Amino acid sequence: MLAAAASIGGCSGGGGEASSGNNGSGSGGGGGGGGGDTTGSGIGDGGGFDFDGGTGDASLNEDTACVATKLQADYEQRPADIIFIIDNSESMTDEINSVQQNINQNFASIIERSGIDYRVIMLSKHGSSALEQSVCVEAPLGSGSCSPVPTAPNTNPPHFYQYSLEVSSLNSLCLAIDTLKGAIPPKGETTSPGWSQWLRPDSLKVFVEITDDGVDCSSISLGADPAKTDEGDIALKDVDDDDMETLAGGTKSAEVFDAALTATAPEYFGTPSARNYMFFSFVGIVENTPPTAPWPPEEPVTWEQCRPGSVDPGTTYQTLSVMTGGLRYPIQQHGTFDAVFQAIADSVISGAKLSCEIEVPKAPGGHSIDLETVQIEFTPSNGGQKQTFSQVKTPEECKPMSFYIEEGIIRLCPDTCAMAVQDNTAGMNLLYGCSVNPN
Structure with missing residues (x-):
């Protein structure tokens, strides 16, 4: 199973700019950002992130996602x-x-x-x-x-x-x-x-x-x-x-x-x-x-x-x-x-050779992962163009450059998995939107 290399980042702050979470800091009126290799911005009271509907745009990136988890491209060999x-x-x-x-x-x-x-x-x-x-x-x-x-x-x-x-x-x-x-x-x-x-x-x-x-x-x-x-x-x-x-x-x-x-x-x-x-x-x-x-x-x-x-x-x-x-x-x-x-x-x-599975990480405190917003960014190790894997609902709907989520596990579709494993040093980011849990 693929392992997340970093912890969860924060969500966007009130009017704040997204910043790297390397030092646990974030801008805006909220708390600190994520640690390690995770990127994100602070959690605030207002701000530009729509917790009910994502970013207002169908596309996420490391600056607009509530959670950006960097993955090790480490594919397990099954016995x-x-x-x-x-x-x-x-x-x-x-x-x-x-x-x-x-x-x-x-x-x-x-x-x-x-x-x-x-x-x-x-x-x-x-x-x-x-x-x-x-x-x-x-x-x-x-x-x-x-x-x-x-x-x-x-x-x-x-x-x-x-x-x-x-x-x-x-x-x-x-x-x-x-x-x-x-x-x-x-x-x-x-x-x-x-x-x-x-x-x-x-x-x-x-x-x-x-x-x-x-x-x-x-x-x-x-x-x-x-x-x-x-x-x-x-x-x-x-x-x-x-x-x-x-x-x-x-x-x-x-x-x-x-x-x-x-x-x-x-x-x-x-x-x-x-x-x-x-x-x-x-x-x-x-x-x-x-x-x-x-x-x-x-x-x-x-x-x-x-x-x-x-x-x-x-x-x-x-x-x-x-x-x-x-x-x-x-x-x-x-x-x-x-x-x-x-x-x-x-x-x-x-x-x-491989098990192209990724556990869905935990959301920041007070929030829950909006699974429908999950995207995967794949960056080839040779410096090629960054690609985005899209989400499908079921294994039967699998197509190239896609994945599906089943029982809390993100699974790369067969063609996507076969392609990804050929580049063991590629970069992979999982991007998520979040929703606020009511008090």
């Missing part, structure tokens, strides 16, 4: 929790081998160099890829060697955890729900708090699904009886979409999974209207042009699949990727997972 879900069915040997070959050099090491606080959570059976289509992650991401494969996963806190259980070709999303809080424990264990024990509330969650099939499963952990599927559990199915040349199954299943995930753990995954996760999918989707290029979220979900090379196009996984801004890759391109993993690492870094 990132990356959840790999890997199909252990017999057709997945090549894909698992490629994951094991690339997860260190072309994924974890790239994120580590970025400085992001990351961890990888693996939902897949631990073991030999050649003998049982299982996954073993070696050092440095894992804690040791995979030659020979150890009996237990190479767990390596705080960066790597493996929830070892067999993921079939059709049930990965249901298992993700049922293992989240331990309804189904890992292989060899009778109880477990689930893989949610390794998640962090403030982190960006990133799913990476790797399978050559679709979805056809039911959960057991959401109903009244945790030992079986009953009322309250979810059923997901998309395996008929390619034969029927439709997206209906995947569309519905993605919506059901999203609702279940966010209802089960909103503290980690957000809500359907404000999700805190991205979903990347390696599935049996038809190849893009060129064949190694991902399908971006702007491109629609497709029921077309690559034959041979996959069993199903995975329309549920694709829909989740589109819903959350993730990328989709053709799984048959496992020979180029090096470049693909690098691209996903870059996406994780980009998604976790």
Whole structure:
């Protein structure tokens, strides 16, 4: 979150001129101005500032604003929790081998160099890829060697955890729900708090699904009886979409999974209207042009699949990727997972890089902030022209050079945030009008 670098300035005094608040002084009949880097003028009995309607002009500046808060252009890097879900069915040997070959050099090491606080959570059976289509992650991401494969996963806190259980070709999303809080424990264990024990509330969650099939499963952990599927559990199915040349199954299943995930753990995954996760999918989707290029979220979900090379196009996984801004890759391109993993690492870094949020400061004594008057002045560090970010009412109204206010937090719109973070030494001022609180 962006932090204010200074305290709140005073409001305009009776007939007074605005002055810098560096020494806590202000002109007019009122008291002193703001301290530190905040600018403003003194509070008086009369004067030129209209507390009910702002300055009388739609524009504010450091001299006419009741509050002018100078900000440090200091964008936080969010932690990132990356959840790999890997199909252990017999057709997945090549894909698992490629994951094991690339997860260190072309994924974890790239994120580590970025400085992001990351961890990888693996939902897949631990073991030999050649003998049982299982996954073993070696050092440095894992804690040791995979030659020979150890009996237990190479767990390596705080960066790597493996929830070892067999993921079939059709049930990965249901298992993700049922293992989240331990309804189904890992292989060899009778109880477990689930893989949610390794998640962090403030982190960006990133799913990476790797399978050559679709979805056809039911959960057991959401109903009244945790030992079986009953009322309250979810059923997901998309395996008929390619034969029927439709997206209906995947569309519905993605919506059901999203609702279940966010209802089960909103503290980690957000809500359907404000999700805190991205979903990347390696599935049996038809190849893009060129064949190694991902399908971006702007491109629609497709029921077309690559034959041979996959069993199903995975329309549920694709829909989740589109819903959350993730990328989709053709799984048959496992020979180029090096470049693909690098691209996903870059996406994780980009998604976790900043949180363009600013707390609304407190108003001077006896006044309240008029939120409708808030403006942001942005001055590029290269001496370019000062720009003013305008306020919109809702996230849906976002446009370039704009922001909105939600629950006491000023949030830069996505395009504005992306632009601002490119100039970490730029100047930013928040300008506010105030209104007098009645006695």
